[in-house]
Amino acid sequence: MRFFKRYFITGLLIWLPLIATVWVLLTLANTLGALVPSFLSPEALFGRRIPGFELVLVLLIILLTGLLFANFIGRALLSRWEALLGRIPLVRSIYNSVKQVSDTLFAPNGQAFREAVLVQYPRRGSWTIAFLTGTPCDEVAGLLQGDFISVYVPTTPNPTSGFFLMMPRADVQMLDMSVEAALKYIVSMGVAAPASTARLHRHALPVAAPVSPDTH
Structure with a gap:
């Protein structure tokens, strides 16, 4: 029993971090992939399933969005978009709260957790x-x-x-x-x-x- 306990725990300590890492990555990939509408799915575009296509597409859209709104014109459009959302009562509360937290945590010039x-x-x-x-x-x-x-x-x-x-x-x-x-x-x-x-x-x-x- 002592032999079994020793090596079982050793194996568990090796596999547990790996399984947890894979689970988190798969959950993230599935969550991001679920955001892709059906008309942009690989089945609709290419007629067959391509694993990871939705994840790559979402990451590409996020990157292109960052490039688009990083300039003066993009920031002006973003300001008008936020002003429009600010006129909707329920949406305004949720959007502003999430935006403040995300700006604090993820902005390059933020001071959170420094x-x-x-x-x-x-x-x-x-x-x-x-x-x-x-x-x-x-x-x-x-x-x-x-x-x-x-x-x-x-x-x-x-x-x-x-x-x-x-x-x-x-x-x-x-x-x-x-x-x-x-x-x-x-x-x-x-x-x-x-x-x-x-x-x-x-x-x-x-x-x-x-x-x-x-x-x-």
Whole structure:
């Protein structure tokens, strides 16, 4: 039984990440492929099934859309399109919410999840890894006493859920750890520690310039 348990777990640890990776990729491919209308399917265009055609077509459309709207004329058309959607009550709420999140997370000049930090949560003396997301908005910052920053504290092993906190800058420690390494550390529940953890140096975040009261 000990022999079986040892080698079974070894084999499971080898196959589980591979199966999970294949499953995620297949799910993504099927989801994107389902967006292709029937008249653009390979059966309608070429008379036979071509595996992966829908996925390649969706990726190509996304790329061409990016090329089209990256110039001045494209941005002007996009602005008018968003203004049109902004006049539809229900659509406006959903579209604006999704757009704000996607712009924050995926825009090249976005600041989301750019730094891994160390914070005390859920109580003092208990530390966890979080991600720096910015600073409180003007209305909130005007009600807070001192210099605060915004952080996202993910849960483990699922980092897509978590808590948004506004904490004093002095209580947040910067980590010499990449966001990818920090996410791996969180998902593994602390088992897959980054190689540099043993020689990790922590330092306080730089103090921000004071904000004039009349700006709030």
